[in-house]
Amino acid sequence: MKELSVVIPVMNEKDNVGPIMQRLAQALRSVDHEIIFVDDGSKDGTPKIIRELANKNIRLIQLSRNYGQSTAMAAGIDYAEGNYIALLDGDLQNDPEDITMMLRVLKEGDWDVVAGNRKHRQDNALIRKLPSRIANRLIRKMTGVYIEDYGCTLKVFKQEYAHGLGLYGELHRFIPVLASMQGARITQVNVQHHARIHGQSKYGLNRTFKVTSDLLLMVFFQKYLQKPMHLFGALGTLSFGGGILVNLYLLVLKLAGEPIWGKPLMILGVILLLSGIQFFTIGILAEMNMRTYFESQNKKPYRIRATFDGKDKKAADAYDEDNRKLSVDPVGLYED
Structure with missing residues (x-):
């Protein structure tokens, strides 16, 4: 089993897949990893370029048509074999070098999810940044999950939490909320962000209305799904x-x-x-x-993080110590 799986949804990114492979190979040279490209109905020959440049660490999942980013992410996560799973956009605006740093934060802090925060975002202020700020503030207020940047795809998960997200529709914007519903311990770190060099952005102002609709669904899921x-x-x-x-x-x-x-x-x-x-x-x-x-389906309406036998004094003491550490702020602790 690999240590890390990097899932990259792509659509019409033929000029970016080559550079991103090179950047990832350099960034992950010390990590046993696999890179899973999920082609979401590209029309520009992106799958052909991936197959030509692929090495033993690269896998390609080619969807039959364009399903959307959430479904592409879900497909990649389903095929991922790593103990940890990273999500990355295929446009090179996020820096692959940040993945190893985030993986280290996740391991050392015993977090379940580490989310990226684009502190110095290189996007159009009116079309991209302003609507994003409004949406982020609204999501934080209504869900109580205090992540600064919901729009940043770059995230690293423990495998079990990535597999439990239940992504469909366009819920990729609410991944931190979906993870927190599983009881995940979430933190965020500042990551680099670059202007797009090749290709065109797939987002515009129209996504603001979609975010609003999905936010109402998320609030229902959080508060009333089981009641x-x-x-x-x-x-x-x-x-x-x-x-x-x-x-x-x-x-x-x-x-x-x-x-x-x-x-x-x-x-x-x-x-x-x-x-x-x-x-x-x-x-x-x-x-x-x-x-x-x-x-x-014999599903349980709860998730157990760990169990211990009270007769085992060492295990009990270790469990209490872990809970004392986490009682500060299990969700929303900002780290630079």
């Missing part, structure tokens, strides 16, 4: 209760001899009642689906 009735039941109670109050008020008006038929308030009361019933129904169905998900 959806707490969300839909609360909404149903508010809606149904509001409908009851509105209709009681209309009943009083009717008994007082005032006409109520056709009033906008009557329509609102009916809508609130029906909405409340729908929220309750959705909550019940979601609860049933959640139970089916766990029970049909």
Whole structure:
């Protein structure tokens, strides 16, 4: 088994794959590694260049069409054999030299995930940096996972946490949140960032709207994935209760001899009642689906980090010492 697997999703990066292979070979010369390129439907001959330049440490996974960065990452992670897994963009904006530094931080600090922070980002301020700052602040506020730079692909994981991410859609932006949901201990380090030399960026302002949509999904996953009735039941109670109050008020008006038929308030009361019933129904169905998900696959709604026998004094003391070290700030500790 390799010590490190580097997963690199690429799409139309034929001018970058050669230089990135050279940079990685130099950066990882002292690490037993493999490099997994995942071609996400390139049209410019990128897979051909990879095959021509490949050596014994390089593997290519060629997807049948363009699925998106999250799916490409998931495919690479599924095929990775290393004890540690690094994610890297194929545009050479992140520096491969940072991988060994991040791997060292992960090992020495006993972290589960080390995320990169592009402190001096070399991108367009209006199109890339400003929307990214707004999105990062919003994600931190709503999820409680305090990572400075969610948009930086460069990350290093312990294998088990990378395999448990469950990437699909476009959730690669929320990898730290997905990892924290597994109980991962996360830190971040400053990494280098370079301007793109070859090819064109695949991102624009339109991704801001996608981030907002996915953020709502992440908040649901964090807070209500195992207890959806707490969300839909609360909404149903508010809606149904509001409908009851509105209709009681209309009943009083009717008994007082005032006409109520056709009033906008009557329509609102009916809508609130029906909405409340729908929220309750959705909550019940979601609860049933959640139970089916766990029970049909024998999945557990928890993850055990370690066990020890209290009779073993040395193991107990070591466990307590580890917890004292981690009690400072298990998520969000910034390191330079």
